[in-house]
Amino acid sequence: MDDLENLFIKIAHRGASAYEPENTLRSFERAIELKADMIELDVRYSLDRHLVVVHDAKVDRTTDGTGLVALKTLSELKELDAGMGEKVPTLEEVIELGIGRIKFVIELKENGVEDEVVDLINKNNLLEDVFIISFKPKRLKMIKELEPKIRTGLILFASLNPIRLAKDCGADVVAPFHWFITKGLIHRARRSGLYIFTWIVDEASKAQRLREIGVSGIVTNKPDIL
Secondary structure (H helix, E strand, O other), rough: HHHOOOOHHHHHEEEOOOOOOOOOOOHHHHHHHHOOEEEEEEEEEEEEEEOOOOOEEOOOOOOOOOEEHHHHOOHHOOOOOOOOOOOOOOOOOHHHHHOOOOEEEEEEOOOOOOHHHHHHHOOOOOOOHHEEEEHHHHHHHHHHHHOOEEEEEEEOOOOOOOOHHHHHOOEOOOOOOOOHHHHHHHHHHHOOOOOEEEEEOHHHHHHHHHHHHOOEEEEOOOOOOO
């Protein structure tokens, strides 16, 4: 993690989602244009076991369809409008768009996707260009068992001991909600060999303050924030 020591990483939340339909190729392309350092995306399975990039368990909020992602085939998902005529992308399509142009933060939204995500990362030689993140420590443990070289991050809202939780699952990064970031937490994280990312930060003044106190990365809907 030495290469993160002096970096402040702007991670585009579901792409440039303040400006484009979230988790679409259009949104990820816009994030690249706005010079994000990484794009964050959410991965779950379709009914026919394709890795698709959708945040919610249902398609209702982000498309013109209804129902569970897990009960729709890839073909059925591709028939939906995910905003501005965009389609629900597969993880492979997002990697194809971004490889060599940007790095990736992949959030695992359900159990069971770990093996295939790791296989896809290795297939595309992306070990140095990916973080795998989750709210669920056991998913991160599984990722480290499958491929110890993949960097992982534990997302938290609030916790009495976020450092211990992150260390227990072998994470490289701990990512509490920005309300809970303090200089003391950053110092304790660094002493433990962890780095701090935080979410969701869309105000420039707040982003600058977090940068100044030592946060290593922010997740933002506005990758042009700084």
